[in-house]
Amino acid sequence: MGTKRILQHFHTTAEDYTIIFTSGCTAALKLVAEAFPWIPEGTKQPSSRFCYLTDSHTSVVGMRGITASMNVLSVPIKPKEIFLSEKNVLPAEEQNCMTPHLFSYPAQSNFSGTRYPLSWIQDIKSGKLCPIKIPGKWFVLLDAASYVSSSPLDLGVHQADFIPISFYKIFGFPTGLGALLVNNRIAPLLRKTYFGGGTAAAYLTGEDFYFPRKSIAERFEDGTASFLDIVALKHGFDVLEKLTGGMEKINQHTFALAHYTYTVLSTLKYANGAPVVRIYSDTDFSSPDVQGPIINFNVLDENGEVIGFSQ
Structure with a gap:
């Protein structure tokens, strides 16, 4: 079975x-x-x-x-x-x-x-x-x-x-x-x-x-x-089917969350205009056909240097 x-x-x-x-x-x-x-x-x-x-x-x-x-x-x-x-x-x-x-x-x-x-x-x-x-x-x-x-x-x-x-x-x-x-x-x-x-x-x-x-x-x-x-x-x-309605709905939901998060992170700026994060992606999170719900990024300081994990 x-x-x-x-x-x-x-x-x-x-x-x-x-x-x-x-x-x-x-x-x-x-x-x-x-x-x-x-x-x-x-x-x-x-x-x-x-x-x-x-x-x-x-x-x-x-x-x-x-x-x-x-x-x-x-x-x-x-x-x-x-x-x-x-x-x-x-x-x-x-x-x-x-x-x-x-x-x-x-x-x-x-x-x-x-x-x-x-x-x-x-x-x-x-x-x-x-x-x-x-x-x-x-x-x-x-x-x-x-x-x-x-x-x-x-x-x-x-x-x-x-x-x-x-x-x-x-x-x-x-x-x-x-x-x-x-x-x-x-x-x-x-x-x-x-x-x-x-x-x-x-x-x-x-x-x-x-x-x-x-x-x-x-x-x-x-x-x-x-x-x-x-x-x-x-x-x-x-249970997966009962709670979510299937994998396609999970696909759409998780991509919507990732797209929103990507959009917000991309617009974060310091007072001097420098970006707060550096995102590692080959797409602009426009479609779930080419982008999954994974966002890989570093947090930067206002001089563009990576802020380490311990910080």
């Missing part, structure tokens, strides 16, 4: 996505890094590439430690030149190469609240947009943990391959429980090396024999899942 309710919240079904419960978004990202079918350098096949937007969460950047045997590329925050250049678009025959590559970007920046286009998902997967011109098939990891805390995400339309989330960011409880939503088209390609309690259908201690559980979720959920917290999720989603 829990998995069905989660999939319903994200407007998809078990036909398209599998839910793997984790301890949080970070554990979900680590799982992707460990299980993605990377092709290392030094093989006959072209090696895999791991690319990520520079405006990514620490846990996404940390994936490059596991992918050290591949080439890693960080894409600038404003990626027009490298990311949207038509010279990077791959010919159809090169897209048929079997080498898998992974591109990760946040639906919403943890730093500034900037929202990046969900349309990139299909554009990257189809080869219309390429972070780097290289033969192979691109898969997309959408870091949605910050975005889904205050906005609806329709996976029926925006079908990313991997979506890590943390439930406490959606409704505060339970902590220590997250999930990785995996598109079923790539799920069979994921590689499992370590097997913990409950993930093996059969194994031998004296021989190198191991047969994984058939279900993708059971195969990757090592040990005992926090089943009491999983039961609590249904009640969390039910």
Whole structure:
């Protein structure tokens, strides 16, 4: 019942996505890094590439430690030149190469609240947009943990391959429980090396024999899942709907608060006309399509110097 309710919240079904419960978004990202079918350098096949937007969460950047045997590329925050250049678009025959590559970007920046286009998902997967011109098939990891805390995400339309989330960011409880939503088209390609309690259908201690559980979720959920917290999720989603009317209303409300706060902070001036705050944002908070309800700023003195935390 829990998995069905989660999939319903994200407007998809078990036909398209599998839910793997984790301890949080970070554990979900680590799982992707460990299980993605990377092709290392030094093989006959072209090696895999791991690319990520520079405006990514620490846990996404940390994936490059596991992918050290591949080439890693960080894409600038404003990626027009490298990311949207038509010279990077791959010919159809090169897209048929079997080498898998992974591109990760946040639906919403943890730093500034900037929202990046969900349309990139299909554009990257189809080869219309390429972070780097290289033969192979691109898969997309959408870091949605910050975005889904205050906005609806329709996976029926925006079908990313991997979506890590943390439930406490959606409704505060339970902590220590997250999930990785995996598109079923790539799920069979994921590689499992370590097997913990409950993930093996059969194994031998004296021989190198191991047969994984058939279900993708059971195969990757090592040990005992926090089943009491999983039961609590249904009640969390039910209360969320009852109290607020749904994620779109939360999206509009939180953006209205952020827009008001941004407007007021922007107009605060000292007697000499110097601004009281410096806001770090790529938008003017004009639309929830491009800006989430996060405001990152420093307080300045009348000479324009940053006032430190201790002050």
